[in-house]
Amino acid sequence: MKRKLLLGSLVLLSVFSTDSLAGEFPLRGGKSKRKSKPNLLREIPYQMEDSTKADSVYSPQEFKPSIQVGSIVHMMASYSQVGYPGSSPSTNGKPEDWVRGAMLYRARIMVGGQLSRKGSFFLETELPKPVGSTPGGKNEQSGLIMLDCQYEHKFSEAFQVISGAQLVSGNRNGLQGAASLMANDFTFYQYAYNTFAFNPVGQPLRSNFGRDVGVNTRGLLLKGKLEYRLGVFLGRGLNGNDPLRTVGRLVYNFLDADKNFYYSGTNLGKGKTISLGLGVDGQANYINVGPDLFIDLPVGPGSITLNTAFQYVSGGTDTVSKFSYTRLIPNSTIQFGELGYYINSLKIQPWIRYENFTSAAVTEQTSGVPTALFDKTHSSTVFGGGLNYFFNGYGTNLRLSYVTKTATTPSATVPFETETKAYGQAWLQLQFFFF
Template sequence: MKLSATFAFILAAAPFIAKAENNDPPKKKKRGSYLIELPASLNTSNDSAKAITLFQASDLPFKPSIQVGAIVHMFASGEQTGFSAPSNDKTAKDWNKGFSIYRARVLVGGQLTKKASFFMETEIPSPIGIQSNGEKNVKVSPIILDAQLEYTFTNAFQLVAGMQLVSNNRNGLQGAAGLMANDFTYFQYPYNLFANSPLQGNFGRDLGINARGFLANDKLEYRLGVFTGRNVDGGAPLRTVGRVAYNFLDAEKDYYYAGTKLGNGKTLAWGAGVDAQATYYNLSTDVFFDHPLGNAGSITVNAAFQYMTGGTKLDSKYSFATLIPKQTVQFLELGYYFKKTKLQPWIRYENQDVSADAAQAGAVKPANFDKINSSSVMGGGLNYFFNGTGTNLRLSYTTRTYNVATAIADDYTKKTFGQLWLQAQFFIF
């Protein structure tokens, strides 16, 4: 009994003794895999009880945990018919109007052991409400979007296995809840969205194993994985995706990147990546800057460049030559968050510039093929954050410009079509 009281007294008095010897802040005491932080100042009437509770908590056996959440994007919209399918027809300028649930996900995650965790997520495969073709969709069965298991061997080496988000660039690895613009970009992974896409993806997801880790005081992150990719007979080569990113200011350790941080922290990150399978490869580089600017708020800049091609070998069993033409993609987002009013205006520019080789264009003249498949996107909007990424409202107007064939042979003209969204988001996890 005397020993217990003495031990409690030592724990309770330790902060005062340390403070008398130096002015360093309180340090975290490591015991096993737990961190115990002794408070800077203790209430003397409860010093012993608090100290003993903190000590005993470190010896508690591990218990698995689980958490459930959801993210929903719903909106009122107006979209010109030619926005998704360009045409010279006069009706292409007509506006489709309606209400939709665009994204509705249930998230389930948990800690299985001290080093193993899992994450699952569902999604609706198509919007509920008015679709791009003007038809109304009222009943949708959910699908499994993510299903992954992560094991942390060390801070420098982790493995993630299962259905997961796959990309060699930052925007393709952003979480839907942390977007700055109204949605993901159009061209960051245009060939990995659906089962009938060249890479047979699932909204940017693929099945495989991904290694990830942090080096240089968590400033340097790497990701390297092998995935199924396109496979029609079980014998296809694996898809390889790799990325490195260096954070010059604050470290970023979240699996899904943020598209804006609303002034929380200081981030300057540069990244580069590769995505390849058979004759296809995609090289990318990106930069992200989020930093307080002035007393009013913070600025966010997100930019990327990609070069991709499906190759020119037509005799390969798994050739992407006719599926992915040679092209470059440029992307830029710029926004400013006013912390007092919780408003964030933003603008976005994207450009897909196709320059196909003759083998990739097939029977179409390469010059015409390039014009038909190239397009650009410009837009802007205003976000209001009721509660950060938890609950917010986004008003946006986006235009998409195509080269549309005229009645004259080999002649094209530029046509621009608009899309207006008023989107509400709620997210909890």
């Protein structure tokens, strides 16, 4: 009953808060007839605007608190091999057998509010697990969890403070919003060790869907061309006196400024973006560092989107410290590339993606397993592609994809031998998104 009252209240807020909904809050490239207000819902990309113009701004006489409410939903049907990560566990078939599935994959309620001329908040809920993916799952009750809960104080364009639960990463792909992805879903390894996704050796950072709790600072300099982020977060936080997790990022935008707090995965033909970034994420003897490049430019009858990144990750070699990550995170490298082309007149976007996780562990990190065997069984490759159809931009779209994961596992029949296999998944996903 409480859940129904909460949802009902949010719906009423979304109906009566007309000043802060679609008329005031355009998608990229859209134009409002009224004076624009700050982007309060993190998942929604800003329109691509002239970086020389000041944003949003109310005189002291005009200001009044406001609220925005929205939701994003992903529903999907899949046809997967049993050995593919996350495929339906309801079958007892062989790893190469194919099984079908359908689920409510993502259902988020977003609430943003402008509390003062400089202060705002953002809340976002999520399903703790997909509904319909397990035996009886379609009839299983699923409560909501708090995904984002943050307060931002904007002292100026050059200095903002964001505190609370928020998406945390040193690289661009790990900071993308779910509403504007180009591929069918977030990547396998750009959130390495930082979420509930399918990572090689578990979740040492103990985050919540890539979120962590802490204080972040952010600023836009040089008319929005240069962005910095630097924050401290709880990280693993097992003992109460663990070293804090520190995450930093520096980005230069060569063309249009990118003001999104949660980045977009594709701009759907709006604006011109070339962003080069460098990020670092560390706690105790854990380190994750690397560059990334994002390009979204008009080309011919549409626009091309390129998103690439490289990361070096290590848990160090100190096995004595009680804060050690040594046996949780091996030395490894991660390569990521995503390429797509949006055709304006047809509203379709074909895309491909490649990811590679390569383990290069040292003896201290393998718990007695020979390093060569450890590296073989902890390395994997993901490759796939798809076709998106955008009925209404980010608001309503359909995505068809096929992705394979190739990994090496210990042989089930021959001791000390390994076998390499690839498993696939076809995915049809519907997104609807309102605000």
